[in-house]
Amino acid sequence: MTLPSTEQLHQEATRLDRSDLTLSARLLASGQVAAANTALEAVDAIAGGAESMANTIRSGGVIHYIAAGSSGLMAAADAQELGGTFSIPASQLRIHMAGGLPTSVEMPGAAEDEDEGLRNDLQDLQAKDTIIAVSASGSTPYTLAACEIAREKGATVIGIANNAQSPLLEGADIPILLATPPELISGSTRMGAGTAQKIALNMLSSLMALELGHVYRGMMVNLRADNDKLRARAAGIVTRIAEVDTDTAQSALETADGDVKPAILIAARGLSLAEATERLNATNGILSTALEI
DSSP: OOOOGGGSOOTTGGGOOTTOHHHHHHHHHHHHHHHHHGGGGGHHHHHHHHHHHHHHHHTTOOEEEEEOHHHHHHHHHHHHHHHHHHOOOGGGEEEEETTOSOSSSOOOGGGGGOOTTHHHHTTTOOTTOEEEEEESSSOOHHHHHHHHHHHHHTOEEEEEESSTTOHHHHHOSEEEEOOOOOOSSTTOTTTHHHHHHHHHHHHHHHHHHHHTTOEETTEETTOBOOSHHHHHHHHHHHHHHHTOOHHHHHHHHHHTTTBHHHHHHHHHHOOOHHHHHHHHHHTTTOHHHHHHO
16 A cells, blocks of 8 residues: 555655754755745645635635644644734634644644534534635545535635645645655654645735735735834835835824725825725725726
8 A cells, every 4th residue: 555645755764864964954955845846836726725715705704724733733823824914804714723722832633533523613604615624644534524514514625735636635626735745754744744835825825815905016005003013014015105205104004093005095195094995995905906096
């Protein structure tokens, strides 16, 4: 029986040796680069997944991240960044991790085989929702159970796995195969597989934000400046896009209560907050269109 790729032994694995940590470090780095490159083979599927996510947010639905173990940590990291980066409402995001998010350094290993309580956690799932199910093996029981529930309710399933022809990919509406090579430390999928998963998740959420109009010329224009770091970043964004000085940008941000999109319209077009808001509503929040009116 052929082992899945995530469990096979890497052809360079025996070169890892405590007598030469520099060589071992080079091997590990090369393994990470090879894993990262697998995302390039999945761009079409990733773009399709991002479109589904954007449709869910537009329709008032919820994006559910579902995973176990190190895949769960990758998924949670992506979900927890979306509020601060793109102002995606917390009410439209959920994280479901087998055993719950860890509160200590110990991971609940056995929990990935259990799905008790999952149906209750997903009882409000709707057809307009999207679930992102992540599993290196593509056969984690917790993740597969969530996908079955999602199919029953008509929700869209984005499946991310590192093994071809795995149950998760075969049952997903949008399968994303990240065909990473075997791990340098056999079975340690927090390494290459985890790296590829994080890249794919970053791409999904960033492309979703792009589709929603939350990215303009490479800048995150839907952030709300509610701390010193973000206030400085927001002022720089308004300054560049509106082509105004820093004082004008900061004044516009104060008027807009830290919201970057209306602040740009206020600074660039001399609008009131009410006028800027009305224009953004009329253009579905697409800044490029609002600037052209």
